[in-house]
Amino acid sequence: MNPKIIFSEAAIDKKQTTPVSVPVLTLVKKYQESLRPPTVSEESKIHVDEIASKVAKFYEKIRKIVDWKEENLLRRNAIERILKRSLFGEFSKLNFIFKNNINSIAESLVLELIRGGHLPNDEISQGKIDEVQNVLNKYVYLIKNAFSNTTASVFKFKEKVNFYEWILAIASCEIEEVLSAQIKENALIESMTELMTERIKIIPPELITEEEKILQVYIAVHRTLFDL
Template sequence: MPELTSNTQKLIQRYISWHQSLQTKEGIPTIHVDEVVSRVASFYEKIRGVIDWREEHLLRKAAIERILKRRLFLRKDGKELAEPLVYELIRGGHFPNDKIPESKIKDVQKIIDKYVFFLEKSPSSEERQKLNLYDWLSSIAACEIEEILSPPIRENALIEYMEEEMRKRIKVNEKLSLSEEEKNIQIYIAVQKALFKLDPPIISFHLLKRKFPNWN
């Protein structure tokens, strides 16, 4: 039997970690919402999801962005938005009940505070530019909130595995003025599109994390 490559062994370990992360940890308080309300809302969201036909992670991201924008419109400073945001997402059936640790609320609030800070410190004075920046930052914030509430351990492991394999196989024509870093970025983007059909905001978020390791 051929020996597994180190890259394949790494993928297997990441999948094991993902499976372990799904298990409820004893002694850690989790977020609970009313079961009846949650089921009704979940049914409605699933019906709407069938009509819209959107992948699960895209549906969650869209819901986060929609709720976040609505709540930021009512309270522009973003203070104390995390808890009602998370509860509404669980009631809507976007995340499981009694699974998310309560400590995640603080993490979500930090994310909201960060992006509100970016908006407030924006040097742009034109209304259209501000609106475009607001839309873009809201979409990136939604990606980060989704990731903190439901870490895509399995998906990221597969993306990294495929990226490493593609790096070994893809050779760039010497006539093209493409650096090794640029080549790797293009491979990284292509892998995400090919494997999961990820949309621009999620890919942008992943690129930000790669460029700035301390982004989140």
Template sequence: MSEISPAMRKLIHDYQFWQKSLSPDPEAINIKVDEVASKVASFYERIRKIVDWKEQHLMRRVAIERILKRRLLLRIKEQQIAEPFVFELIRGGYFPSTPIEKTKIGVIQNVLDKYIFILDNLKKIDIKDKNRGELYTDILGIAACEIEETLDPNFYFKQNALLNFVETIMRARIKIGERAQKLTEITKEEVNTQIYIAAQQALFKLDLPIISYNLIKRCYPFWNNASQGQIQEFTQNICIILEDIEKTLNHPLANKFYKIAERYDTPYLLLDDIITAN
């Protein structure tokens, strides 16, 4: 019998951790909703069963973005909006099977404060190629991704575990030809990033906001726990950061990486089902 590879062992370990994390903390105090909200959540759960993964999470993220945009427009300066924001999401049935602990409200407020700071300081930034409206929309989309991950971390953990596994396997298998190397001057780090993007697109059909968010976390590992100084520096360079992400997504070899990843998406998704079932 062949030995299990380190990458496979890590994937199995991550999935085991994910399975354990699904068990609710008996001491945690979860946010409860009223009966009407529960019925809405039940209806939403039935809808989820007839749409695919991408549509489910797109629906939820669009709702987060829409509600966030409205609450930011109506916000009084220095107002804490996390609690009504989270309650509105729960009442809307967007997290029907995910118990949300009350402690998450403070975490969400920190996330909101981070993006509010960025958005409030856009007027101080010299914007060249994008108008402020486009930049505002881009940042709001990234914020929605972080909020969703914060409220449903178990789902993201499992997704990222499979992505990391696929990236590790593809790194070992993909070799850049000498001609392509000369034409594109692609570096090893760029190859790894393109593999990472291709895995997201092929496996889960992830779209621009969430890939951008994942790239930010990859390039700035501190992002989810950024200090005020780090947030300020990030804000000052926001245009350059988003331009770099756009260039990365439009790399000349991006489509080739995607086609390679797409060949293997079915076996990896089957592997996901097998490990999850066991």
């Protein structure tokens, strides 16, 4: 039996008694915090050559025309594209040919993102490279150990490729959060999720748990607002 979803009139009427709801006030507060200038850090910033950066930005503009995507997905797709290229040896087991040093991928990734205009020049701290490397190490470990010698033959090649691409997509999201946390966007998602969860009722209610309901609303909000 499929659950029936309706909007709660009581929840809507309840919110109409106050000029601004709590989720909206929270959203405004977080938005104001995001507008404050960042604290000045003494840590050195990452700088890339301006000429090389202009060439890379031109290339990225051409890619945007050919492979158009929503603005908010461009950086994430760039991260995923770089990871696929850098970790090809791990996927194909041709490490002896594609000798990429896993411990240096984070630095080259960040530099390439800055050159391509996906991150600002002279603003990203050097410490971010170590944070990105820690994220990468986690997912590289998963890639290397996902299929043991005893089970590797059971999975088809296409299934392995799909798994690797899924892992890289998740890694790209986490790396983007490390390099450029979307404070305003996340605040909007959280506020809308809270508002919609209050207004939506599942009939009969026992067909879906409250936790599952919140999760489904959260996913729907991502897809609606930012096409994620």
